[in-house]
Amino acid sequence: MEDDKKHRILESATKVFAEKGYQYATISEIAKEAGISTGLTYSYFANKLDVLLSIILIFLETINSRNKKSLTAAVAPLDKLYTVMHNFEDLLIKDMKALYLVKVLNEALPHIVMIKDKKLQEKRKKIILENKSLIKTIDDILAHGQKKGVFSKTLKPSVQRQVLCGAIERVIYGLFFTTYSGEDIGYSTNDAHEAIIQLIDSFICTKR
Amino acid sequence: MEDDKKHRILESATKVFAEKGYQYATISEIAKEAGISTGLTYSYFANKLDVLLSIILIFLETINSRNKKSLTAAVAPLDKLYTVMHNFEDLLIKDMKALYLVKVLNEALPHIVMIKDKKLQEKRKKIILENKSLIKTIDDILAHGQKKGVFSKTLKPSVQRQVLCGAIERVIYGLFFTTYSGEDIGYSTNDAHEAIIQLIDSFICTKR
Amino acid sequence: MEDDKKHRILESATKVFAEKGYQYATISEIAKEAGISTGLTYSYFANKLDVLLSIILIFLETINSRNKKSLTAAVAPLDKLYTVMHNFEDLLIKDMKALYLVKVLNEALPHIVMIKDKKLQEKRKKIILENKSLIKTIDDILAHGQKKGVFSKTLKPSVQRQVLCGAIERVIYGLFFTTYSGEDIGYSTNDAHEAIIQLIDSFICTKR
Amino acid sequence: MEDDKKHRILESATKVFAEKGYQYATISEIAKEAGISTGLTYSYFANKLDVLLSIILIFLETINSRNKKSLTAAVAPLDKLYTVMHNFEDLLIKDMKALYLVKVLNEALPHIVMIKDKKLQEKRKKIILENKSLIKTIDDILAHGQKKGVFSKTLKPSVQRQVLCGAIERVIYGLFFTTYSGEDIGYSTNDAHEAIIQLIDSFICTKR
DNA sequence: GATGAATGAGGGTTCATTCAT
DNA sequence: AATGAATGAACCCTCATTCAT
Numbered sequence: 001m002e003d004d005k006k007h008r009i010l011e012s013a014t015k016v017f018a019e020k021g022y023q024y025a026t027i028s029e030i031a032k033e034a035g036i037s038t039g040l041t042y043s044y045f046a047n048k049l050d051v052l053l054s055i056i057l058i059f060l061e062t063i064n065s066r067n068k069k070s071l072t073a074a075v076a077p078l079d080k081l082y083t084v085m086h087n088f089e090d091l092l093i094k095d096m097k098a099l100y101l102v103k104v105l106n107e108a109l110p111h112i113v114m115i116k117d118k119k120l121q122e123k124r125k126k127i128i129l130e131n132k133s134l135i136k137t138i139d140d141i142l143a144h145g146q147k148k149g150v151f152s153k154t155l156k157p158s159v160q161r162q163v164l165c166g167a168i169e170r171v172i173y174g175l176f177f178t179t180y181s182g183e184d185i186g187y188s189t190n191d192a193h194e195a196i197i198q199l200i201d202s203f204i205c206t207k208r
Numbered sequence: 209m210e211d212d213k214k215h216r217i218l219e220s221a222t223k224v225f226a227e228k229g230y231q232y233a234t235i236s237e238i239a240k241e242a243g244i245s246t247g248l249t250y251s252y253f254a255n256k257l258d259v260l261l262s263i264i265l266i267f268l269e270t271i272n273s274r275n276k277k278s279l280t281a282a283v284a285p286l287d288k289l290y291t292v293m294h295n296f297e298d299l300l301i302k303d304m305k306a307l308y309l310v311k312v313l314n315e316a317l318p319h320i321v322m323i324k325d326k327k328l329q330e331k332r333k334k335i336i337l338e339n340k341s342l343i344k345t346i347d348d349i350l351a352h353g354q355k356k357g358v359f360s361k362t363l364k365p366s367v368q369r370q371v372l373c374g375a376i377e378r379v380i381y382g383l384f385f386t387t388y389s390g391e392d393i394g395y396s397t398n399d400a401h402e403a404i405i406q407l408i409d410s411f412i413c414t415k416r
Numbered sequence: 417m418e419d420d421k422k423h424r425i426l427e428s429a430t431k432v433f434a435e436k437g438y439q440y441a442t443i444s445e446i447a448k449e450a451g452i453s454t455g456l457t458y459s460y461f462a463n464k465l466d467v468l469l470s471i472i473l474i475f476l477e478t479i480n481s482r483n484k485k486s487l488t489a490a491v492a493p494l495d496k497l498y499t500v501m502h503n504f505e506d507l508l509i510k511d512m513k514a515l516y517l518v519k520v521l522n523e524a525l526p527h528i529v530m531i532k533d534k535k536l537q538e539k540r541k542k543i544i545l546e547n548k549s550l551i552k553t554i555d556d557i558l559a560h561g562q563k564k565g566v567f568s569k570t571l572k573p574s575v576q577r578q579v580l581c582g583a584i585e586r587v588i589y590g591l592f593f594t595t596y597s598g599e600d601i602g603y604s605t606n607d608a609h610e611a612i613i614q615l616i617d618s619f620i621c622t623k624r
Numbered sequence: 625m626e627d628d629k630k631h632r633i634l635e636s637a638t639k640v641f642a643e644k645g646y647q648y649a650t651i652s653e654i655a656k657e658a659g660i661s662t663g664l665t666y667s668y669f670a671n672k673l674d675v676l677l678s679i680i681l682i683f684l685e686t687i688n689s690r691n692k693k694s695l696t697a698a699v700a701p702l703d704k705l706y707t708v709m710h711n712f713e714d715l716l717i718k719d720m721k722a723l724y725l726v727k728v729l730n731e732a733l734p735h736i737v738m739i740k741d742k743k744l745q746e747k748r749k750k751i752i753l754e755n756k757s758l759i760k761t762i763d764d765i766l767a768h769g770q771k772k773g774v775f776s777k778t779l780k781p782s783v784q785r786q787v788l789c790g791a792i793e794r795v796i797y798g799l800f801f802t803t804y805s806g807e808d809i810g811y812s813t814n815d816a817h818e819a820i821i822q823l824i825d826s827f828i829c830t831k832r
Numbered sequence: 833g834a835t836g837a838a839t840g841a842g843g844g845t846t847c848a849t850t851c852a853t
Numbered sequence: 854a855a856t857g858a859a860t861g862a863a864c865c866c867t868c869a870t871t872c873a874t
Binding site: 038 | 846847848849850851
């Protein structure tokens with residue numbers, strides 16, 4: 001029951017943050033969207049920033065946990081890379097609400113390093129750790145593939161990872177933008193998926 | 209002298225917008241950073257949003273104008289693509305201040321569609337036009353290369369462009385993040401440049 | 417409870433507007449005078465101008481409604497004129513706070529025509545309508561009296577009305593000025609009442 | 625030359641004060657209307673309020689001085705009253721610019737009592753004196769007429785004067801309102817003049 | 833004298849946060 | 854637990870006033 005409310009707040013907040021931007025989103029609008037009163041939000045979260053951080057932390061924890069589970073099944077670096085990218089994609093494209101996340105993450109992540117609110121230090125550290133963990137997962141797979149000779153060695157894993165993540169985010173973000181602004185971007189969810197596959201095949205894998 | 213001040217405001221605003229986010233940047237901080245008083249900002253710009261739009265418009269105008277000039281020299285689609293990407297990179301990496309732009313653009317562009325302030329409608333329309341023009345330039349080159357058989361036809365130009373732009377932005381953004389947060393990103397400007405080249409070669413060009 | 421607060425804001429605003437003039441009255445002073453915080457004012461009114469318009473609208477609605485009720489009892493034009501003037505006087509002299517109204521109305525009415533704030537258009541239109549209705553009530557009575565031969569025909573009803581309203585407002589305003597500046601005006605509420613009666617008898621009625 | 629500029633400032637200020645209201649009038653608009661720079665205004669006036677007070681003081685001085693001159697010619701109280709009212713009317717109706725004065729006086733006079741700016745105390749006192757002098761002139765004429773039995777004694781001179789001044793101001797203000805808002809009030813300058821004459825004849829004079 | 837760029841105090845307004853109910 | 858009225862700090866923006874030129 002309580003958890004249900006907390007979850008509803010997080011969902012409505014994700015939507016409102018995405019549509020209005022963090023600052024222009026108001027707690028009262030988030031609460032109304034969640035079907036509760038303004039004040040009750042503060043029973044579940046310390047403050048507005050805490051809501052944002054919670055959204056991000058949950059996303060990172062979820063993806064890291066999924067990766068951990070699903071990566072045990074895969075052995076080959078390429079399979080592992082597909083798995084990670086699939087989890088990423090899956091979490092973001094599965095429904096409308098999830099698409100908002102890309103927007104929110106994009107806006108918020110760069111600022112998390114400099115959060116000073118004492119009440120939120122612990123959550124901030126967790127986020128940074130989870131983020132590093134996600135990055136490490138990807139970079140390790142890339143390094144492993146390079147070692148095995150199946151991935152191109154001409155670029156550092158860190159740059160390869162940036163290219164992959166930047167591309168996937170942008171491609172998915174385009175999908176979000178279409179649905180929320182009405183402007184047509186000219187491609188579909190399937191096109192987006194295909195692009196990621198081809199990017200891995202051409203940019204990461206060594207040519208045979 | 210006047211133009212100097214306007215320019216200084218734009219520079220300091222770019223910095224502050226990048227560091228704090230548009231919404232948390234205050235006019236008084238921007239003004240202080242520019243070495244002038246709060247009020248004077250309003251002699252040069254209609255309001256806070258106008259400052260943001262001006263930054264974006266100038267960037268888009270500059271890059272479109274550069275592309276127009278330099279693209280006449282190139283004939284082959286691949287050369288054209290290199291040229292456009294080079295202009296993009298060049299404008300963003302040449303100095304510290306320019307790096308802020310990526311951050312600002314990323315944050316602001318999605319919201320521009322929905323600006324309602326009457327005073328800014330003209331500027332808003334200009335930005336949308338310049339942005340479409342930039343997109344069209346890239347998409348035309350990609351389509352041209354596909355027609356000629358030198359670029360892969362398995363993806364629509366619009367998706368290819370998203371991958372290219374997302375990757376380049378993220379890679380460059382990493383550089384910005386390093387300098388402003390102190391965290392090490394693990395690669396250099398040269399690595400970034402090399403990544404773009406290889407991305408084009410592998411992801412866009414047909415394999416020979 | 418809520419209505420009580422709205423009413424208190426309107427009362428304190430009337431006072432402060434009267435004493436300082438609309439333009440120099442501050443919301444924070446109005447709120448303090450009403451015993452609430454600045455922000456709460458905005459729960460009841462859209463903005464400062466809305467407070468002013470509400471004061472005026474309520475006054476006009478009240479006087480028009482009173483006129484409508486009390487005019488049914490009167491038949492002779494002179495009785496009707498007395499009734500209307502009595503309502504006017506009664507509403508303005510009955511207590512100290514109401515006296516402020518004359519001042520506020522005088523200052524504000526001329527500017528209402530040119531209000532552009534979209535949120536206030538409806539209220540603006542209502543005020544204009546109520547004002548026209550009030551004017552029409554008076555002018556109709558004057559025209560009726562002229563037709564019956566009991567009122568002087570040498571002047572148009574519109575001019576007669578201006579003389580009546582200008583005189584009554586100024587005479588009552590003198591009373592207000594006394595109480596709020598400490599300067600002696602040299603006449604009393606009774607003198608004011610008598611003046612209106614005599615003005616009607618001599619200036620409006622035909623000599624017998 | 626200097627006096628010419630000072631005069632131009634006063635004229636443009638009268639216009640702008642009337643159209644926008646004192647607070648919403650800006651020094652820069654007044655200066656532009658007068659064809660000079662913002663800063664130069666401060667060579668002629670201590671501050672914005674000084675401009676307003678100067679307009680009022682000059683008006684009061686002018687009318688008092690005219691009254692003094694023209695009243696020597698008149699002997700009978702009725703002639704004197706006509707003279708004073710004529711001067712009043714004449715000063716206000718003679719051209720468009722003068723009409724603005726009614727508006728400005730109406731708005732400003734009530735607040736003059738409470739001006740605290742030390743630089744303006746002298747001017748403030750002068751205005752109060754001139755105003756009292758104007759009132760005294762009228763009241764003396766009315767008292768004189770009452771003594772001679774030509775003016776009605778049933779009301780105190782002070783109330784009679786309020787009725788006269790209120791009526792004349794309102795009637796003339798209607799003319800101003802027409803020209804500046806475009807709304808029709810339904811009477812002309814001649815109607816206004818005729819109204820004043822009849823008001824004196826019926827309301828002030830004893831019936832013969 | 834004359835300019836108008838520059839200052840900065842002040843007020844309207846918003847909204848995160850609190851707390852009485 | 855739940856509400857939402859109430860608070861007040863913070864920020865955008867305006868404009869009277871100053872002063873270097």
